[in-house]
Amino acid sequence: MENKILSVKNLDITFRTNAGNVHAIRGVNFDLFAGKTLALVGESGSGKSVTMKAITGLLDDNALINSGNIFYKGTDLLTLSKKELRRTINGQQIAMVFQDPMTSLDPTMQIGAQLTEAMFLHKKISKSDAEKKAVELLNLVGINEPEKRVKNYPHQFSGGQRQRIVIAIALSCEPKILICDEPTTALDVTIQARILDLIRDIQTQMGLSVIYITHDLGVVAKVADFVNVMYAGKIIEAGTVDEIFYDPRHPYTWGLLSAMPDLETDDDRLYSIPGSPPNLLHEPKGDAFAARNKFAMNIDAREEPPMFKISETHFAATWLLHPDAPKVELPPELRARLMRARKAANILSNI
Numbered sequence: 001m002e003n004k005i006l007s008v009k010n011l012d013i014t015f016r017t018n019a020g021n022v023h024a025i026r027g028v029n030f031d032l033f034a035g036k037t038l039a040l041v042g043e044s045g046s047g048k049s050v051t052m053k054a055i056t057g058l059l060d061d062n063a064l065i066n067s068g069n070i071f072y073k074g075t076d077l078l079t080l081s082k083k084e085l086r087r088t089i090n091g092q093q094i095a096m097v098f099q100d101p102m103t104s105l106d107p108t109m110q111i112g113a114q115l116t117e118a119m120f121l122h123k124k125i126s127k128s129d130a131e132k133k134a135v136e137l138l139n140l141v142g143i144n145e146p147e148k149r150v151k152n153y154p155h156q157f158s159g160g161q162r163q164r165i166v167i168a169i170a171l172s173c174e175p176k177i178l179i180c181d182e183p184t185t186a187l188d189v190t191i192q193a194r195i196l197d198l199i200r201d202i203q204t205q206m207g208l209s210v211i212y213i214t215h216d217l218g219v220v221a222k223v224a225d226f227v228n229v230m231y232a233g234k235i236i237e238a239g240t241v242d243e244i245f246y247d248p249r250h251p252y253t254w255g256l257l258s259a260m261p262d263l264e265t266d267d268d269r270l271y272s273i274p275g276s277p278p279n280l281l282h283e284p285k286g287d288a289f290a291a292r293n294k295f296a297m298n299i300d301a302r303e304e305p306p307m308f309k310i311s312e313t314h315f316a317a318t319w320l321l322h323p324d325a326p327k328v329e330l331p332p333e334l335r336a337r338l339m340r341a342r343k344a345a346n347i348l349s350n351i
Contacts, residue, residue, distance in 0.1 A: 011068035099182035112150030239314035
């Protein structure tokens, strides 16, 4: 297996609120490999963004890290202060791209100044070299006439161009890991595809490791090497992108895949997973997904399932994988959908 560049071990986080403690992250484990793309998938509130904020030291002051380790090249990031993270890790080792570029860009500053700000902070670089690098970065992310556009302000760019600029800023100190938090949510479909292609091209050129935070499985299918499915603050299924898309084992993953739009389905209704995620102010007993799972058994209400090993790279936390559990098959419509998707993927790979 490729070298691990980032390892999250048993991460457990609680938020103190006026209503009580919210156990938002409940023992998260995953690895990111050098040069690869990992996608964290799940509904809103599943813990995806909180996990990434823990990595970058951006958690709110009311967050309490109960346990865990986040190793980057042998250093446990949780042992560093926020000041140390900003000085040695954030920007120059691990950079983040947020979903709304207008919240990341200062409307009162020229784009060139925002591009060079991190360079002056983290690198010993002259003003002329920094300005030259800013032009190169704008050219890298596909902004036309970069020599002129560095003097423009954020409002003078379209939404897609602003997201490209945010990516350029994230790359300004040549990080090893790029975290993309819903980077295409605010963009229309055609611009989304261009941004995803841009990130993938830059990843290849710079040898980046990338983490995508998303609820859009269509994005995952295009960009990911590995996928972790999160639910109620835990990773409940993990595997390669092919394992998750063509051989899913957790009923929640089945629900997410069934909810994807499909023009070839015989059903004229859009599927949605019944019920709502649990309120982690009152931590559920047993399997957190049990109340929404039509395949739930008595044990789901009593005990939380462990991660069952399916292959060397594929794991899922569901009691349905226990040797004594009844045999449950994929829903027929989902099976047909996955077969169509595999067939289409095989056709595209042969073109």
